[in-house]
Amino acid sequence: NAGVTQTPKFRILKIGQSMTLQCTQDMNHNYMYWYRQDPGMGLKLIYYSVGAGITDKGEVPNGYNVSRSTTEDFPLRLELAAPSQTSVYFCASSSPAGPSSGANVLTFGAGSRLTVL
Amino acid sequence: KQEVTQIPAALSVPEGENLVLNCSFTDSAIYNLQWFRQDPGKGLTSLLLIQSSQREQTSGRLNASLDKSSGRSTLYIAASQPGDSATYLCAVRGSSNTGKLIFGQGTTLQVKP
Numbered sequence A: 001n002a003g004v005t006q007t008p009k010f011r012i013l014k015i016g017q018s019m020t021l022q023c024t025q026d027m028n029h030n031y032m033y034w035y036r037q038d039p040g041m042g043l044k045l046i047y048y049s050v051g052a053g054i055t056d057k058g059e060v061p062n063g064y065n066v067s068r069s070t071t072e073d074f075p076l077r078l079e080l081a082a083p084s085q086t087s088v089y090f091c092a093s094s095s096p097a098g099p100s101s102g103a104n105v106l107t108f109g110a111g112s113r114l115t116v117l
Numbered sequence B: 001k002q003e004v005t006q007i008p009a010a011l012s013v014p015e016g017e018n019l020v021l022n023c024s025f026t027d028s029a030i031y032n033l034q035w036f037r038q039d040p041g042k043g044l045t046s047l048l049l050i051q052s053s054q055r056e057q058t059s060g061r062l063n064a065s066l067d068k069s070s071g072r073s074t075l076y077i078a079a080s081q082p083g084d085s086a087t088y089l090c091a092v093r094g095s096s097n098t099g100k101l102i103f104g105q106g107t108t109l110q111v112k113p
Helices: none
Strands: A004-007 A010-013 A019-025 A031-037 A043-051 A054-057 A064-066 A076-078 A087-094 A112-116 B004-007 B010-014 B019-025 B030-038 B044-051 B056-059 B062-067 B072-077 B086-094 B101-103 B107-112
Touching (some): A019 A031, A043 B101, B019 B107, B030 B062, B044 B056, B044 B062, B072 B086
Parallel strands (some): A010 A112
Antiparallel strands (some): A031 A043, A031 A087, A064 A076, A087 A112, B004 B019, B019 B072, B030 B086, B056 B062, B062 B072, B086 B107
């Protein structure tokens, strides 16, 4: 009963380095999301996907890229890390059921804490 | 552009007290509203989801209400316990159900024994 799994849990990067945050879900959810959470703030949507092969920008997409080649996986790529990308990153998924269904509930991963120095 | 605000940012109450957390949003054309709990250093756990056609949802000691016309939701916690200490976030989904959830900043609750 894994739900949403994110790796790595922690990572320190140097300015200009690249990395990929991995996210996988085993609930056969169509929708997947990447959020970032800065200290004392709510979550900001980076990118989301409504199904394999379909992605779209959220509120704060600059500096990030995503792909969705399978239903299960939604990796987030940082190409040139900057200190402003120091944050906690959360991946989430949901099923786009009808308005009377509880399956519209978002399920979150445990988060990936990224520090860029 | 939808904006979600939660007041207060922090709240401290003695154990056993009933309390209300507030969430307001600027665009009333929402698909649903969800309340989450976040423990320090952890991910988010969904507490309650209210569809746009509903007025409230209940789960145990938690009751969430929704007033779309005034752009407000409240989360009522009855008989608070120290284990309720956490950050509570509300989030609204836009009217098209495209999956975009907009979050408030959260209210950090401390329940003192």
